Amino acid sequence: MIEKERKFLPIESMSNETVLSYKNSSKLIKQAYLLLGNNGQQLRVRLFNNKAYICYKYQINSNSKEEFEYEIPYNDGIKLYNSSNLKLEKYRYSDDGNGEFKIDIDFYKNGLMIIELEYVCSDEKLDKYIKLMPYTIGKEVTGLSEYSNITLAKELSKW
Numbered sequence: 001m002i003e004k005e006r007k008f009l010p011i012e013s014m015s016n017e018t019v020l021s022y023k024n025s026s027k028l029i030k031q032a033y034l035l036l037g038n039n040g041q042q043l044r045v046r047l048f049n050n051k052a053y054i055c056y057k058y059q060i061n062s063n064s065k066e067e068f069e070y071e072i073p074y075n076d077g078i079k080l081y082n083s084s085n086l087k088l089e090k091y092r093y094s095d096d097g098n099g100e101f102k103i104d105i106d107f108y109k110n111g112l113m114i115i116e117l118e119y120v121c122s123d124e125k126l127d128k129y130i131k132l133m134p135y136t137i138g139k140e141v142t143g144l145s146e147y148s149n150i151t152l153a154k155e156l157s158k159w
Contacts, residue, residue: 011138026091032084052077062143088153
């Protein structure tokens, strides 16, 4: 399945109350990278809501990836997670949007917050939605490596 996604930072004026309301209704996601390759290839395992998923992704262009994700037995997921040295934990608030896009707000332990929009509509239509959203979307960081989950996993593992 092709995943189209764009990432944004929140605007600086987002209130602490708004941030806390999203964070307090978020859920913990643990993921570990098992293999990394060229062109954004990755094999990862994700633990979420007492379920485990294995996922292979590779980059198509700056905001699209081919993704294959399957649920696996939870105990297998834990073993794979524990076998990796490259792990990431984040809290995620999700909103299914309007059917043409989904909003995920990720909170990392270093204080970073990233708003991800996964979408099936055109980029132009998404741009129109972004202008109308109640979410306070700031600078776009799609394609910037310092905001990728792999880079964040490497940096946050030092904490």
